[in-house]
Amino acid sequence: MEDNLQGVLKGQKIAYFSMEIGLRNEIPTYAGGLGVLAGDTIRSASDLKVPLVAVTLVSNKGYFRQSLDTSGNQTEQIEEWDPSRLMTRLQQEVSVKIQGREVKIQAWQYNCKSLTGGCVPIIFLDTNVEGNSWEDRRITDFLYGGDHSYRLKQEIVLGVGGVRMLAALGFNPRKYHMNEGHSSLLALELLTRNGTDSTKVKDLCIFTTHTPVEAGHDKFDYGLVEDLIRDKNYLEILKKFGGADRFDTSLFALNLSNYVNGVTKRHSRVSNELFPGYSIQAITNGVHSYTWTSPFFRQLYDRYLPGWANEPELLVRVGGIPDEEIWEAHWKAKKELIDEVNKRTGVCMDYETLTIGFARRMAEYKRATLILSDLERLRKVNRRGRIQLIFAGKAHPQDEAGKQLIREIFKIIETLRNEIKIVFLENYDMDLAAKMVSGVDLWLNTPTRPYEASGTSGMKAAHNGVVNFSILDGWWIEGWIEGVTGWSIGPQPDDCLSIEEARLSELDDLYNKLYYIIVPMYYDRKDEWFKMINNSIGMVAYYFNSHRMMRRYVTHAYL
Numbered sequence: 001m002e003d004n005l006q007g008v009l010k011g012q013k014i015a016y017f018s019m020e021i022g023l024r025n026e027i028p029t030y031a032g033g034l035g036v037l038a039g040d041t042i043r044s045a046s047d048l049k050v051p052l053v054a055v056t057l058v059s060n061k062g063y064f065r066q067s068l069d070t071s072g073n074q075t076e077q078i079e080e081w082d083p084s085r086l087m088t089r090l091q092q093e094v095s096v097k098i099q100g101r102e103v104k105i106q107a108w109q110y111n112c113k114s115l116t117g118g119c120v121p122i123i124f125l126d127t128n129v130e131g132n133s134w135e136d137r138r139i140t141d142f143l144y145g146g147d148h149s150y151r152l153k154q155e156i157v158l159g160v161g162g163v164r165m166l167a168a169l170g171f172n173p174r175k176y177h178m179n180e181g182h183s184s185l186l187a188l189e190l191l192t193r194n195g196t197d198s199t200k201v202k203d204l205c206i207f208t209t210h211t212p213v214e215a216g217h218d219k220f221d222y223g224l225v226e227d228l229i230r231d232k233n234y235l236e237i238l239k240k241f242g243g244a245d246r247f248d249t250s251l252f253a254l255n256l257s258n259y260v261n262g263v264t265k266r267h268s269r270v271s272n273e274l275f276p277g278y279s280i281q282a283i284t285n286g287v288h289s290y291t292w293t294s295p296f297f298r299q300l301y302d303r304y305l306p307g308w309a310n311e312p313e314l315l316v317r318v319g320g321i322p323d324e325e326i327w328e329a330h331w332k333a334k335k336e337l338i339d340e341v342n343k344r345t346g347v348c349m350d351y352e353t354l355t356i357g358f359a360r361r362m363a364e365y366k367r368a369t370l371i372l373s374d375l376e377r378l379r380k381v382n383r384r385g386r387i388q389l390i391f392a393g394k395a396h397p398q399d400e401a402g403k404q405l406i407r408e409i410f411k412i413i414e415t416l417r418n419e420i421k422i423v424f425l426e427n428y429d430m431d432l433a434a435k436m437v438s439g440v441d442l443w444l445n446t447p448t449r450p451y452e453a454s455g456t457s458g459m460k461a462a463h464n465g466v467v468n469f470s471i472l473d474g475w476w477i478e479g480w481i482e483g484v485t486g487w488s489i490g491p492q493p494d495d496c497l498s499i500e501e502a503r504l505s506e507l508d509d510l511y512n513k514l515y516y517i518i519v520p521m522y523y524d525r526k527d528e529w530f531k532m533i534n535n536s537i538g539m540v541a542y543y544f545n546s547h548r549m550m551r552r553y554v555t556h557a558y559l
């Protein structure tokens, strides 16, 4: 039957390439929002029967499992997993040349099946093949591990190897969609397959950029590139389209794609400034509604808004659901989270207290500690009405600044031990994310602008009636109506302030809005709080979902 299915699926016309994909917890081949977005994209394509096939690396040893000691020092454990337990190994083998060696690549197939009958196959590339040198067998071990050389080898396997594998499997894609620049070397392979006709290749390629700052784009010294790719013709092509001084993966993708987009309206504007002369469109991200809605809200929506999961626009009719039932669904999700927190930490959080959540990669620009930067003002908020805080997130193993953020949070947890309940939960992953975005009352996001290209966790929160309180960056600029869909923190979208000026305005808003608006509303004006919950679902979730996003990709980019 699997074979049969495989035959049918060769009609998949869109090839979607991503270095990371977050399909489910047991497949730890994601690090954060980019991978989870790829997973949501695939789930929506499957539901909507978009003929898509996805390609990624098997990342046999995962990203990493996070352990934290009592001071918040992070250590990383290998998260080894066994693809053979969940996937089918395919017979076909292809190879790529790296440092003059033929590196063999095998593949695993996982099918993302939908209740609608749709199905998206995902091809996981794997160099752990007999006959490869020990070193080459390790290329597809660690997601975002190793040095520049390791990363470029991975990108060769993903881009060049991926195109070859699809061809070997009998796919004949009409479009190649690069989710971020990591897979841009697929365009190199397409050029050689199309007589170096860049017009033809551009017609085949779509590029979605996710990084709003120059430093975020993968770049490689040509010395390294030449060492790994020892082919004069290839190098000429890379220099022609990927930059004369260094090989810039994003530039290469930009130059070889007819359709390029950023992931929110703001991000596409910033990208147009970053890459003058290119036309970068906007398709605002979304999340997969069913995946990110708690079982309690799923049941509720099923009862009152049948069909919502495959038509999330129906959430606009949330007003027809009685407030008590919405509150009950939220209460159950909150209870589940608080029970988990108490089981893990022994901190004794309670169900009644206004609970604030912050969880995402511990990257410096996300500023996890912003809300903890003025403890006097935080204490004052807590005296107005009690609050409790739940944090989670992994720092990249090589990101010292990110690790320092975790230690700082641990220090403040200690300082406030007898005053405000704050916890940091270990090993943030998709399962914990699902619990957190549905179980808190208020979802906090405080990035440095304009670094948050989109952000998606707030969209997940909205699906569960959890209210957003966030800096005006990324998607929130489009989702935010002050006091209606949630609250902003700091400068308006077009205010031009220095980072320091912005920070002062952000701290004022953060504490003042908590003190004067959010805490009083939560405790004293429940009817208004219900309205905020309703609007999160009916005015935010109904739009910021990956079904809407996928339809945009189909009409704007794929067709």
Ligand SMILES: *Cc1c(COP(=O)(O)O)cnc(C)c1O
Binding pocket: 031, 032, 033, 034, 036, 359, 360, 361, 428, 429, 430, 433, 434, 454, 455, 456, 457, 458, 460
């Ligand atoms: C959704 C998600 C993210 C993205 O969170 P942002 O707030 O958008 O950065 C990161 N990690 C996991 C596990 C997620 O589920």
